[in-house]
Amino acid sequence: MAKRILLVEDEPHIVESLTFLLEKSGFEVSVEINGRQALNHALSAPPDALILDVMLPELDGYEVLRQLRDDARTAKLPILMLTAKGQREDREMAARCGADRFMTKPFANADLIAAVKELANVGQD
């Protein structure tokens, strides 16, 4: 059965390219474009891995991450933060909030897919 990935991203073209790549890699992809809906979605139907942008409408990525980690249903959900903010403070912030991986835009497709595959497998254990 295909692993389920929740992609939280508000840039439609990134959503389009990532959805294509993930589906080509055998994942089943759902998309949310705002932080609040992403949180509700992940809590009610936890995916196998989550790709989370930082700058999102309503709730930012860090806050979504924090709340997911505070909830038993998603405390161990594998999460990859994907952002154009790549400064040291941003990485530290992501680590403090409980992200498993942190990748900056622009990214190489192969690196992103490899990271998601690794995370989805971790989630299976």
Place this chain on the structure above:
Amino acid sequence: MNEIILGTRIRQRRREMGTTQSDLAKKIGISASYLNLIEWNKRRIAGTLLKKIADALELSLNSLDDITERRLLSTLSEVAHLGPLEGSGIEESRTGELIGRFPGWAKAIATLARSERDARNAVQSLSDRLSNDPFLGEEVHRMLTRVSVIRSVSDILVEYPDISSERRDRFNNIIHEEIGVLSNVGEALAAYLDKSEHAEHILTPTDEVESLLNAYDNHFEVIERATRELKFKTNDPLPVSRREKARALSEERLGDVIDAVIKSHPTIETASARDRARRALSDYAAGAILMPMNSFTKKAIELRYDVEALAEAFSSDVDAVCRRLNALPPGENIPKIGYFRANAAGTTVEALGVEGLNIPKYSSACPLWVLYRAQQSPEAFIRQRALFPWGARFIFVARARNTGTTGFGKPRHYLTDMIAMSEADAAHTIYAPDHSSPVEEVGPSCRLCPRRTCVHRVEDLLAD
């Protein structure tokens, strides 16, 4: 009067005239050996004797003591303490002689020093902006997002040659659209940086107003003159309401004068900046009404620029006195006094600078400045003898005041007012340090401060 330059100038002029020491000494009625001591800057002279020497050398008194030369002396003294020149054996005690004998070289050194300082300030301004400018942050974020899409989609086109023609067209369209957006972002950034290059650090309405105040050295003669013609009477003992009444009067009567000043300054571009400038200049005019420049200058000299005593003498607020001190026109023995104001978050709310002292407006400044420490001891005037990494020495005097409502259980909100002056200028004031006053090493901001081992460092040096 600066004897170090004075003696050298007398010697220089006498030689130019081809007069011997003994001839000149005889003419002015002193011994040749005494004149020798004067010429080698070992005796102070003033009054009648100075007048006699000036007459004998066919010079005016002013030309023997040029204000430009005194400033030059102060600049060169700063140069002598610049960090990179440490250990180079500068004969600081002979600076006056250098100015007297080689004025061209002295000016050239001072010009180079100023140009180095301007470059340092420009780096500071750019560093501030790169770290904290919301526009740049937003545009760079947009740019990286666009580049991500282009990279990801173009890689897909290469990595998946067998995708449907429909999807290929769709991805090509995405690349086309994204390149258009990227090009707009690039243009916006280029225009912004181009504007910044011309406008130095002018970014916000506050910056526009500061630029106006600094362009005039915060002294508006036209407003000073206009306020002298106003009749203002109040028996109100409260400084705050006296100031409000004076401000209301200046808004009512000096609107045209103030608007003309604002109109004449090209950096006031936005409506918000115009409103702020009007408020700032009305406040300036209120200060001029309550503390007319002539009497204020006299009192300031008499009280040796003691802020607290001046506030009492003019029944005024401390911050109004600080601003008035900043507005003093240049003159002999008149110190150039800068004024800074910071809130409890450490944000510099106002900065009316003094030459050689720049404060970062968008990023954190050096926390070692007394400006940020004064709130630990509210209402007390605290002096700091600050030494900068490039050798400049400044005297800071800060005091935190409560701006919140008073009463038990009410939260206190403090603002700190600080005046700043070079240590040389502080010699004319009550704040002059003696030799035992401790010197505190401070910096501009971490990103520009070479004190690598400072325990208060929070950011890396920009050019490490």
